[in-house]
Amino acid sequence: MTIIDLKIGSLATIDRIDGADDFTNRLADMGLGPQVPVRVIRVAPGGSPYLLKINDFYISIRRDDAARIRVVSA
Amino acid sequence: MDFQLIIVLAIVLLAVPYAWSQIRAGWKSGDSNHHCDHCPANPETDSSDRKGRF
Amino acid sequence: MTGMKPISIALIGNPNSGKTAVFNQLTGLNQKVSNYPGITVEKKIGMGTFSDGRPFRILDLPGTYSLVPDSLDEQIVSEQTLNWSLDLDRPDVIVAVVDASNLRRNLLLVTQISDLGIPVILALNMADRVHHDISDDMLTGLENGLGLWKAIPLVAIKGKGFKELKAELQSVGEKTAVRLPVYAGLDKEAFHPLETWLTSELGFPRDWCRAQALRLVCKSGYSDLVRAQLEKIGHSAVENWTEFMSIRDSIRSQTPNWRSLPAGDAGKRYAHIDAVLTKIKWGSDDPLNRRSRSERADAWLTHPVLGPLIFVLLLVFIFQAIFSWAVVPMDWISQAMDWLNAGLHRGLPPGPLRDLLTDGILAGVGSIVVFLPQILILVFFLTLLEDSGYMARVAFMLDRFMSRMGLHGRSVLPLMSGYACAIPGIMATRTIDSWKERLITILILPLMSCSARLPVYALMIGAFIPNQKIGGIFGLQGLTLVSMYFLGTITALIMAKVFSRLIRKEKTSSFIMEMPPYRIPLMRSVGNQVILRGKLFLKNAGKIIMAVSIILWFLASYPKVDSGSGPVNNIERSFAGTLGHVIEPVIRPLGFDWKIGVGLVTSFAAREVLVSTLATMYNVADEQDDVLDLRTALRMDTDPATGKPRYSVLTALSLMVFFVFAAQCMATFAIVRHETNSWKWPLFMVTYLTVLAYLASLVVYQGGLRLGWG
Structure with missing residues (x-):
C-alpha cells in the first residue's frame, strides 16, 4: 500500500520509500522515514500534488512521488 | 538671444547625457547586480560540471 | 573601542524558520521577510555593534534542510560550510535558527552543523507557537544532548529574547561539542581511506571528515561541487583529485547500497534527535490528530472547487480596488x-x-x-498574499496545471511577482531547480503585466472605457483592467506550453514544497x-x-x-x-x-x-x-x-493589447541576458514578444473595424 491508496484524512505509518535518489534523500532529510506517522491532508485539483502532514509540518509532493512512499495503515 | 532660451537650451543639453546615463544604469542594474553562482545555470554556457540539477 | 576585530556570526536554518527576521533584529536592517519557503536566494551580510562597543558581522544564508544540497539554491550553504571547514572566513559562532514549533525536523541541520566544531547557539524561534512551556531543563537537555553552546527561545518578529541572544553572542567562547554517536550506517573500514585522505589533504575537523566522506561517496554532484570550490580558491588538493576518485570508486564497489546511505545517515541522526526530545519531553502529544488553524482554513482555501474560485475572486477584487x-x-x-x-x-x-x-x-x-496610489495598492496586496502564506497554497493548487504547461508549482511566485515588476520575478526563478522550467518561466515573465504598464492601462481605460457597473457589482473599468492582466497571463501559459515543446527535454523535476502555516502579515514588513x-x-x-x-x-x-x-x-x-x-x-x-x-x-x-x-x-x-x-x-x-x-475605444484596446505583449524594458532585457548568460535568449524573448504585440494589436484593431466598432 502506498500514500495514494489511502483515503483523504487517514493516518498511516511509513514503511519504506522506494528508490534511492535525490527525492528519497530529500524526504529523509525532512524526517520522513520508516515508522514515521503521516496523515494525508488533501489532494490538489486534478489529483496532484498531495498534501501530507508529518510531525507538526505539511509538505506537498506530486502523485508519482507519493506512490513511492509505502505505508501501513495505523 | 533671449535669456530664457539660453537656460532652456542648457537644460536640454544637460538632459541628453543624463537620460543616456539613466538608461545605461537601468541596463547595468539588470546585468551586474545580484550575481549568482548557484542558480540553475544555462547548460549551454555553463563551463563547470554543475549542469542542471543535482 | 574601535579597531577591535568584529565577532563573526553566521545564521543557518531551515527555509521559513525566520532567519531573515533574526537578521533584521540583530542588524536593524529591513531585509524582505516573507512567508514563502526559499525567499532568501542569496547570502546577505550585516554589521552592528554590541552594547559593550564590540563590532559584529552577520552572514545570513539561504534556508536549507540539510548540508547535502538537493536543490541548487542550497548549494550556497554547502559551499560556505565547506569554506569554513577549510578555515576560510570561519565564523566565531553559528546561530542555528530553528522553528521551535517544528523542532524535530529543524534539528537535523543542527546536528550536521555541529560536525564543524564551531560553537553553535540554538535560537528557538517562534517560541510563542510551541504548545507547551519551554522550561530551563528542556533548554539544558537540548544543549547537552546536541552539544550546543546555548539554547535560547526567541520570538524574532516581536523582538523577544534578543537581549539574551546578544549577551551570549558577546560571551561566546570555546565549548567542546558533545561527540555525537557515529552516524551513517556505513562500513567504517571501507570509509577509512577516504577519511584519512580528507584529513591529510584538506585538514578537515574529525567529525566533519566522517560526514563529508559519506556525502562525497554518495553524491556525485556534491563531489563535483567540492572540486569546483577547491579549484576556485586555488587549493592544492585539486591536483590529487584522481586519487580521491579512485578511493571513492573502491568504496562504492565495496558498498552495494551506497546510494541510499545519506537517507540512512539522516535516519541515524533523527534517531538521536528523537531520543533527546523524548528525554526532555518536548513536543505536543499527538500533532497528527490536532487540526491546526491553518489546516482548517485550508479546508476552504485549497478546496478543489472553492480554492481556485477564491483565488480568481481575490484577483478580481484586487484589480477593482486598484481603480476604486x-x-x-x-x-x-x-x-x-x-x-x-x-x-x-x-x-x-x-x-x-x-x-x-x-x-x-x-x-x-x-x-x-x-499613478503612484494605484501602484502602491497593487504592491500592498501582492505582499499581503505572499506574507500570509497564501502564495504557497496557490503554488500547491496550480502545480498540476503548471506542470502540464511545462512550468512548475514554484513558477507561481515568480510569475505573480511579475505583476509588480519582472526584475524581482526573474530573480525569484532561482528557486526553480530545473534549468528548463526556469528558462521557460523567465521567457514568459514579461507577459505578466508589470506595474509600469498600469499607468498606460489606467490612462486608456480612464479615457475611453465608460465608468459603468455590470450586474451591479463589477465596474466595467476594473473588468477591462482585469482582462488585460488575464490576457497577458493566459498568453504566458500558452507560450510556456509552446516553449516546453521546443526546448530540449531534461530529467523530470519533482515538487517537494513545505506548506508554511498562515500568518497574519506584519504590517511593518x-x-x-x-x-x-x-x-x-x-x-x-x-x-x-x-x-x-x-x-x-x-x-x-x-x-x-x-x-x-x-x-x-x-x-x-x-x-x-x-x-x-x-x-x-x-x-x-x-x-x-x-x-x-x-x-x-x-x-x-x-x-x-x-x-x-x-x-x-x-x-x-x-x-x-x-x-x-x-x-x-x-x-x-x-x-x-x-x-x-x-482615438476611439478600439484604439485604446489596441494600444493596451500592444502594451500587454511588447518587450519595452531595458532592465528586463539586461537581467535575462545576465541570468541566462547568453545573448540568444534575451534576443529571442524580445523578438517573439514584439511579433506577438504587433500581430495581437493588428487583430484587435482590424477585427474591430470589420465588426464596425471603429
Whole structure:
C-alpha cells in the first residue's frame, strides 16, 4: 500500500520509500522515514500534488512521488 | 538671444547625457547586480560540471 | 573601542524558520521577510555593534534542510560550510535558527552543523507557537544532548529574547561539542581511506571528515561541487583529485547500497534527535490528530472547487480596488499639480523656460506620479498574499496545471511577482531547480503585466472605457483592467506550453514544497515593501522620466514655424512630429497615429514614458495655460482632415493589447541576458514578444473595424 491508496484524512505509518535518489534523500532529510506517522491532508485539483502532514509540518509532493512512499495503515 | 532660451537650451543639453546615463544604469542594474553562482545555470554556457540539477 | 576585530556570526536554518527576521533584529536592517519557503536566494551580510562597543558581522544564508544540497539554491550553504571547514572566513559562532514549533525536523541541520566544531547557539524561534512551556531543563537537555553552546527561545518578529541572544553572542567562547554517536550506517573500514585522505589533504575537523566522506561517496554532484570550490580558491588538493576518485570508486564497489546511505545517515541522526526530545519531553502529544488553524482554513482555501474560485475572486477584487480606492488620492495629486502649474505661471514671465517647466517637466512627470496610489495598492496586496502564506497554497493548487504547461508549482511566485515588476520575478526563478522550467518561466515573465504598464492601462481605460457597473457589482473599468492582466497571463501559459515543446527535454523535476502555516502579515514588513516600490517608482519619475520629458518637450516645440506674425509652435512640423510621421505608416494598421508612435519610441526608456510623452505633446500643442487633463485631451483630439475623433475605444484596446505583449524594458532585457548568460535568449524573448504585440494589436484593431466598432 502506498500514500495514494489511502483515503483523504487517514493516518498511516511509513514503511519504506522506494528508490534511492535525490527525492528519497530529500524526504529523509525532512524526517520522513520508516515508522514515521503521516496523515494525508488533501489532494490538489486534478489529483496532484498531495498534501501530507508529518510531525507538526505539511509538505506537498506530486502523485508519482507519493506512490513511492509505502505505508501501513495505523 | 533671449535669456530664457539660453537656460532652456542648457537644460536640454544637460538632459541628453543624463537620460543616456539613466538608461545605461537601468541596463547595468539588470546585468551586474545580484550575481549568482548557484542558480540553475544555462547548460549551454555553463563551463563547470554543475549542469542542471543535482 | 574601535579597531577591535568584529565577532563573526553566521545564521543557518531551515527555509521559513525566520532567519531573515533574526537578521533584521540583530542588524536593524529591513531585509524582505516573507512567508514563502526559499525567499532568501542569496547570502546577505550585516554589521552592528554590541552594547559593550564590540563590532559584529552577520552572514545570513539561504534556508536549507540539510548540508547535502538537493536543490541548487542550497548549494550556497554547502559551499560556505565547506569554506569554513577549510578555515576560510570561519565564523566565531553559528546561530542555528530553528522553528521551535517544528523542532524535530529543524534539528537535523543542527546536528550536521555541529560536525564543524564551531560553537553553535540554538535560537528557538517562534517560541510563542510551541504548545507547551519551554522550561530551563528542556533548554539544558537540548544543549547537552546536541552539544550546543546555548539554547535560547526567541520570538524574532516581536523582538523577544534578543537581549539574551546578544549577551551570549558577546560571551561566546570555546565549548567542546558533545561527540555525537557515529552516524551513517556505513562500513567504517571501507570509509577509512577516504577519511584519512580528507584529513591529510584538506585538514578537515574529525567529525566533519566522517560526514563529508559519506556525502562525497554518495553524491556525485556534491563531489563535483567540492572540486569546483577547491579549484576556485586555488587549493592544492585539486591536483590529487584522481586519487580521491579512485578511493571513492573502491568504496562504492565495496558498498552495494551506497546510494541510499545519506537517507540512512539522516535516519541515524533523527534517531538521536528523537531520543533527546523524548528525554526532555518536548513536543505536543499527538500533532497528527490536532487540526491546526491553518489546516482548517485550508479546508476552504485549497478546496478543489472553492480554492481556485477564491483565488480568481481575490484577483478580481484586487484589480477593482486598484481603480476604486485610488480615485481620491489621485485627485489630490492632480490638484497639487494644478496648483504648482498656476504658481509657475504667476511667478515666471511667458517664454520658453516657463513652457519647459510647465508643458515639459510638470506635465510629463505629473502624468506619471498621479499613478503612484494605484501602484502602491497593487504592491500592498501582492505582499499581503505572499506574507500570509497564501502564495504557497496557490503554488500547491496550480502545480498540476503548471506542470502540464511545462512550468512548475514554484513558477507561481515568480510569475505573480511579475505583476509588480519582472526584475524581482526573474530573480525569484532561482528557486526553480530545473534549468528548463526556469528558462521557460523567465521567457514568459514579461507577459505578466508589470506595474509600469498600469499607468498606460489606467490612462486608456480612464479615457475611453465608460465608468459603468455590470450586474451591479463589477465596474466595467476594473473588468477591462482585469482582462488585460488575464490576457497577458493566459498568453504566458500558452507560450510556456509552446516553449516546453521546443526546448530540449531534461530529467523530470519533482515538487517537494513545505506548506508554511498562515500568518497574519506584519504590517511593518508589508509597509516596507510598499514604501520601497513607491520610492523606486518616484525615483524613476524624477530621473529618467524627467530627462526624457525635457528632451521630448524640446523636440516637440522646435523648430518654430514662421506664421507671418512671428514664430509659433506647430507640433506636426516639429522634430518629434517629423519622427512620428516617419513611424506612422508602420503602426497605422494598428490604429496608432504619429503621437503614439513617438510614445512607442520613447517608451523604450521605460514603459510609463508613453504616458508622459503624450502629456508633454498635448501640453505643448495646447495654447492654454492650464495643465491639460490627458484623458480629456485624448478624447477631444480630432483628425483635422476628417473632423472625426482621432482615438476611439478600439484604439485604446489596441494600444493596451500592444502594451500587454511588447518587450519595452531595458532592465528586463539586461537581467535575462545576465541570468541566462547568453545573448540568444534575451534576443529571442524580445523578438517573439514584439511579433506577438504587433500581430495581437493588428487583430484587435482590424477585427474591430470589420465588426464596425471603429
